[in-house]
Amino acid sequence: MMPQDLPGLDLGALQGFMDRAAPGVLDGPLTGEVITGGKSNLTYIVTDGAAQVVVRRPPLGHVLATAHDMGREHRVMDALADTAVPVPRMLAYCTDDAVLGAPFYVMQKVAGTPYRYADELARLGPERVRSIADNLVDTLVALHEVEPAAVGLGDFGRPEGFLERQVRRWKKQMDQSHSREITGEQQLHEELAAAIPGSPQPTIVHGDFRLDNALVDEADQIAAVLDWEMATVGDPLTDIALMLVYQHLATVVPESVSNASEAPGYPDRGAVIERYSRESGRDVSDLGFHEALAYYKLAAILEGIYYRYTHGQTVGEGFDNLGSATAPLIASGLAALRQQ
Incomplete structure (x- = not known):
């Protein structure tokens, strides 16, 4: 070129x-x-x-x-x-x-593959798929073990009140994109605001941790984690929760970016949680709240895209279907709070 x-x-x-x-x-x-x-x-x-x-x-x-x-x-x-x-x-x-x-x-430039779709992973066979997914979880554990101050990131975020700010931020985003009533949206926000748990020791948080934001090498190891634009210092459970929500997203929003977790051999939600908890030693009993917050965050993002599309501010294909995704995400968020 x-x-x-x-x-x-x-x-x-x-x-x-x-x-x-x-x-x-x-x-x-x-x-x-x-x-x-x-x-x-x-x-x-x-x-x-x-x-x-x-x-x-x-x-x-x-x-x-x-x-x-x-x-x-x-x-x-x-x-x-x-x-x-x-x-x-x-x-x-x-x-x-x-x-x-x-x-x-x-x-x-790091050599590796960003696996995005189930058929890409399925070619590798169930054992390799499981190995890749386990390595992804272990990489997240490794990130959360890094002491921020020890690597010069002690001032990289504001961990105090982190979850409260997240709830406020995504409510503000949802309100700015308001053009219709969304079943359960107000209820989910109110229940999140009323149920904010204490956070574990703050860690470096990636903010968008998922398989297609990583490069996998030929030995099925994670060669590099990419796309750190949402990184901060805060509650580590927001990372594992968002990873789990992305894993479930293809069943809620068929037009989602990635359905890699549907490949044979990919561990289910329970197995991912068990591995993260075991390897990190971290209490995950409040994970339902964090998953609900992750669903709310994605609903706010998609509603923003839908709003811009309906107001002629976004051009392209596929945006017209995103509007139908918000309500199922809100419903999934409410369900996540119930399963705590």
């Missing part, structure tokens, strides 16, 4: 920056391709014909830096570099908008 064909990435400007910030990593001339785009952070693979790197920057035209904070992603992965948590090696970080029009970072 020719340099001028890359939206949001001036390869000449990138080369000049890398010559100054990380000399010898890329010798040029450079070529590249976009591997994720749209409304998410833009991610590119760039090569000089020998070395390959990954460049990540905010979406084009986006002005709310807090929603696509490149510095936050770079900082947490750089901090985890010498821990048991597999992350790509950070190569350079640029805060100067004059280079690419927005902050960006450059990282090592």
Whole structure:
């Protein structure tokens, strides 16, 4: 692909920056391709014909830096570099908008597969599928074992009142997207607000931990955990709960991003919880609340997308079906609270 064909990435400007910030990593001339785009952070693979790197920057035209904070992603992965948590090696970080029009970072390209769909996993056989899922849980345990202050992340979040803020945040998001009555939404919010449990010792929280945000190597190990834009320091149970909700999502929302957990051999909810609890030594008796909160969070996100779609602010295919997903997510959240 020719340099001028890359939206949001001036390869000449990138080369000049890398010559100054990380000399010898890329010798040029450079070529590249976009591997994720749209409304998410833009991610590119760039090569000089020998070395390959990954460049990540905010979406084009986006002005709310807090929603696509490149510095936050770079900082947490750089901090985890010498821990048991597999992350790509950070190569350079640029805060100067004059280079690419927005902050960006450059990282090592890690070999691996982001398994997203059940048929991709099913080809591996049940034993390998179980091994991959177990390794994913163990990677989350490893993340939650890292002492934030020990890796320079002691000020990375505000753990006090974390769950209360989460409940308020997603209620605010839901209210901002209000265009219709959603059965059970007010009830779920009220029950969440009234049932906030105490949190365990705060840990680094990924914020969007799931199989398709990880790269799996040929030995079925987790080679790298990606997409840290929602990372913070807070309640670790929000990570395992969201992972479980994503695991269940394909049965609630058929149009969900991933249905990998439906592959033969993938452990069920009980097995995932048992492994996480055993390996972490953490009490999971309040997990029903955290799962309910995760359902509410996803319902708020999808309702926001639906609202923008119905107001002509989102263009593309598949958005028209998302509106039917909110009520089942709310119902699943209420059910999760009942099973505590």
